[in-house]
Each structure stands twice: as C-alpha cells, then as structure tokens.
Amino acid sequence: MPRIKVPRKSTAIDMTAMCDVAFLLLTFFILTATARQQEPLAVDTPSSTTQIKQPTEDIATLTIGKGKVFFGVVGPRVRQSTLDKMSERYALPFTPGEKNRFALIESFGVPVGNLKQIIKMDGADRNKAGLQPGIPVDSISGQASELHWWIYNARVATKELNGTELRFSIKGDSKEEYPTIKKIIDILQKQEVNKFSLITALEGKD
Amino acid sequence: MAELDTSGGGGKGGKVRSKKASTRVDLTAMVDLAFLLITFFMLTTSLNKPQAMDMVMPDKDEKEQEELKVADDRTMTILLGSKDKIEWYMGTVDNPTTPTVADYGKNGIRKALLDKIKSVKASTGKGLFVIIKPSVKSNYKNVVDIFDEMNIVNVEQRALADISPDEVALLERDGIY
Numbered sequence: 001m002p003r004i005k006v007p008r009k010s011t012a013i014d015m016t017a018m019c020d021v022a023f024l025l026l027t028f029f030i031l032t033a034t035a036r037q038q039e040p041l042a043v044d045t046p047s048s049t050t051q052i053k054q055p056t057e058d059i060a061t062l063t064i065g066k067g068k069v070f071f072g073v074v075g076p077r078v079r080q081s082t083l084d085k086m087s088e089r090y091a092l093p094f095t096p097g098e099k100n101r102f103a104l105i106e107s108f109g110v111p112v113g114n115l116k117q118i119i120k121m122d123g124a125d126r127n128k129a130g131l132q133p134g135i136p137v138d139s140i141s142g143q144a145s146e147l148h149w150w151i152y153n154a155r156v157a158t159k160e161l162n163g164t165e166l167r168f169s170i171k172g173d174s175k176e177e178y179p180t181i182k183k184i185i186d187i188l189q190k191q192e193v194n195k196f197s198l199i200t201a202l203e204g205k206d
Numbered sequence: 207m208a209e210l211d212t213s214g215g216g217g218k219g220g221k222v223r224s225k226k227a228s229t230r231v232d233l234t235a236m237v238d239l240a241f242l243l244i245t246f247f248m249l250t251t252s253l254n255k256p257q258a259m260d261m262v263m264p265d266k267d268e269k270e271q272e273e274l275k276v277a278d279d280r281t282m283t284i285l286l287g288s289k290d291k292i293e294w295y296m297g298t299v300d301n302p303t304t305p306t307v308a309d310y311g312k313n314g315i316r317k318a319l320l321d322k323i324k325s326v327k328a329s330t331g332k333g334l335f336v337i338i339k340p341s342v343k344s345n346y347k348n349v350v351d352i353f354d355e356m357n358i359v360n361v362e363q364r365a366l367a368d369i370s371p372d373e374v375a376l377l378e379r380d381g382i383y
Contacts, residue, residue: 015233022240029247045256046347048354054258064346169258174347178286178340181349185366189263197258198350 040127041070041109041134043173047203054199058164060154061199063107065173067180068134069147072107073154073166079103081157082150086112089149094119109134112146137183148187155191168196259353264365280326281335284315284352285373287382288343292352294318299372307380310351319359336361339369343383 043065056074063070073079080103087094090112094102098119109132110118118126125131136146151168158166168188172181188196278297285293287307292315295302308314319334326334336356340349349366356364377383 012232015237019233019237019240022237022244026240026244026247029244029251033247033251046350048257048259048350049358050257050259050354052258052260054256171256172346172350174345176346177342178344178346178349179342181346182340185263192265194263194265195260197260198353199256200259200350200354202257 040107040129040132041065041068042129043171044175045171045199045201046174048198048200049203050200051202054169054197055167058158058162059167059169060151061107061169061171062184063109063171064176064180064184066176068109068132069137069180069184070107070109070132071135071147071150071154072105073158075161076103077161078154078157079105081161082154085153085157086149089153092116108132111136137187145187147184148190151187151193152191155193168193169199170196171199259350259357261353261366277330277335280330280332281337282319282322283337283339283373285369285377286338286340286344286348286352287377287380288341289382290348291382293377293380293382295376296322299370299376302376305376305380307382310348310355315352315355316359319355319361323359323361333363334361336364338364338366339373340366341369341374341377341383 041063043063058074060071060073063072073082080099083094083099083102086092092112092115094116098116101119102115105119105126108115108118108126111133118132135150139145139148155166158164170181170184185196188194281298282294282296283299283302287293290310292308292310293305294308294315295305297303306318308318319336323334326332338349338352338356353364374383
C-alpha cells in the first residue's frame with residue numbers, strides 16, 4: 001500500500017495583522033496616558049490601605065514638604081480667575097500675558113509679590129528644587145495669611161465657573177512634622193472646609 | 207562598475223539576473239516589543255493616579271469651645287509620640303487606665319484596638335470612640351498611619367484633637383517625646 005504523504009506545513013505565521021493590532025493599542029495607550037507633571041516640590045507621600053482614587057476635577061492640591069506649602073488648582077480657567085481675585089485683593093495688576101502664562105502653572109509656592117518673577121521663568125527653571133520658598137501661611141498682624149486667600153479665592157472661582165464645591169487634598173511628605181500639617185488643616189477649618197483628603201500611596205494591610 | 211569579466215565568455219545571453227529577494231520580514235520581534243510596551247503603558251496609566259484618604263473633621267466653632275462629651279469608659283485616646291511610638295490609654299487624662307506604649311502596625315496598636323473594640327462592645331454595647339492626639343514631635347506619616355489603622359479596624363467614631371500639657375507630660379514620662 002502506498003503511504004499517504006502528509007504535506008509538511010511551514011511553522012511561520014503571518015505576523016502582519018498582529019503587529020498592526022499591537023501598535024494600534026500601543027498608540028492608544030500612549031496618547032491616553034497623562035504625562036507626569038513636573039513638580040517644583042518633590043514629596044514622598046506616606047502609604048495607606050485606602051483604595052479610593054483621587055478625583056481629577058474641581059480639586060486643589062496643597063503640597064507640603066520641608067516646611068513649605070505649595071498650592072495648585074486644576075483647570076486653567078479656574079487658575080486665571082483665582083489670580084484675578086488675588087490681584088484685586090493685593091492690588092497687584094497682572095498683564096493678560098502673565099495671566100495666560102499663570103493659567104498653565106500646575107503648582108507654585110511663592111509669596112504673591114514674587115509671583116511675577118515666577119511667571120516670567122520657563123518651566124524648567126521654575127521647577128528647580130529649592131527655588132520657590134513656599135506660600136506664607138502665617139497671619140500677619142491680624143490679616144489672614146496669603147494661603148488663606150488663595151484657598152478662599154480658588155473656592156469662589158470654582159463655584160462661579162463650574163458651580164461646584166472645590167475639593168481639597170493634602171499631599172504631605174512622610175517626614176513632615178505635624179505642626180506644619182496642623183497649620184494647614186486649621187486654615188482649611190477656618191473656612192469651614194471640614195472635608196478633605198490625604199493623598200497616599202498604596203500599601204498592603206500588614 | 208569596472209570589473210573584468212572572467213567567466214570565459216561561455217553561455218548564451220550574458221545578462222546577469224539578480225536574485226529576487228523575498229519581501230517578507232520576520233515581525234515576531236517587533237510584535238514582542240509592541241506588546242511589552244502596551245503592558246507597560248497599561249499598568250502605569252492605571253497606577254499613577256494616587257489614592258485619596260478622606261478626612262472629615264468636626265465643625266469648629268471658635269466662639270463656643272464646647273468639648274465633645276463622650277462616655278469615659280468607651281473612649282480611647284491615642285497619643286502620637288516621637289520615634290514612631292504611640293501611647294494609648296482609656297478614660298480621661300486625669301485618671302488614665304492602662305497607659306501603654308505601642309508600635310504602629312499589625313502587632314502594635316492594631317491588637318490593642320481590636321481588643322478594646324471587643325471589650326467595649328461587650329460591656330457597653332456601643333462602639334469604641336477614638337481620639338487621636340498627635341504631639342509636636344510626631345510626623346505626617348504617623349498621622350496617616352494611625353488613620354489608616356482606624357480604617358482597617360473599622361472605627362468610625364474618631365477625631366483628631368490637640369494634645370494637652372498633661373498628655374505631653376505622660377509622653378515625657380515614658381520617654382517618647
């Protein structure tokens with residue numbers, strides 16, 4: 001009997017379609033990924049077992065580290081409006097160009113008088129470690145502190161533009177001493193902001 | 207190019223045919239790389255959003271300094287000292303029951319908390335009330351850790367309060383201030 005010959009098939013598969021799909025997905029993920037923002041004050045957040053993610057809208061972040069406080073609010077329009085209110089309060093006029101540049105600054109930590117210099121710098125210079133001294137948190141001769149007004153005006157601006165309450169999150173450094181944190185919590189509580197969140201990294205239960 | 211023909215003139219039709227190379231490229235390595243990058247971006251995009259621990263503070267009225275009244279027998283006060291140590295006691299500071307120095311974490315304060323939750327539940331039928339008082343010497347990580355511990359053992363009734371001089375003395379006595 002003649003043997004039936006099984007034709008030998010090649011093991012090579014056409015990878016073209018797979019390659020197409022892979023790169024399509026890759027492009028999608030690269031485009032949707034939010035780029036890591038450069039921060040002028042690097043902090044090492046403590047970890048907790050909390051699994052709730054931080055919201056991305058209507059949120060202001062108070063970064064605390066090395067005794068300094070930095071303030072940042074999400075959204076260029078809210079930032080601009082906050083700056084308008086601050087310039088009114090401290091009688092410091094800003095040009096439209098400066099306002100536009102300020103709207104792109106993620107987070108800053110200078111007294112309001114030095115804000116113009118910081119706005120003038122470009123991103124890389126501005127975010128150099130140790131350059132910005134932090135926002136003044138102490139009330140001087142009965143006047144509420146600058147941070148108080150930044151927080152207050154950001155809340156008003158969010159309410160006016162988006163009609164929502166601004167949420168606050170505190171991003172503190174693990175090593176930061178408690179009194180500094182307490183000062184910030186007190187400023188928030190003075191404005192009856194009794195709800196805020198602490199930003200933490202994830203850890204296990206043990 | 208200027209090359210000498212050394213083939214000896216044999217053969218008909220002296221045209222040299224170039225070999226037809228296959229246009230197929232092996233894409234396996236490329237696909238490997240693409241999937242590796244996909245995995246990387248997928249994991250980093252979902253992980254880089256930080257976690258937010260919610261804190262609710264009681265309303266602070268500066269005109270009325272009214273102290274929160276809670277039964278002594280179900281109140282646990284936790285003092286945060288230096289060197290990552292905790293001191294906790296039951297009852298009031300004038301007459302503290304079992305002031306104990308403990309560590310953070312699973313084998314330290316969590317054991318004491320779970321213990322007290324059980325005994326308070328057994329004796330009063332209500333939940334434990336915890337007051338957290340960080341001292342000047344404690345850091346932010348300690349505060350987050352202790353609140354996290356509250357979340358793990360499910361103590362809903364808790365408050366952050368200022369430390370009193372008596373309690374500082376208690377910490378000093380045990381050498382963690």
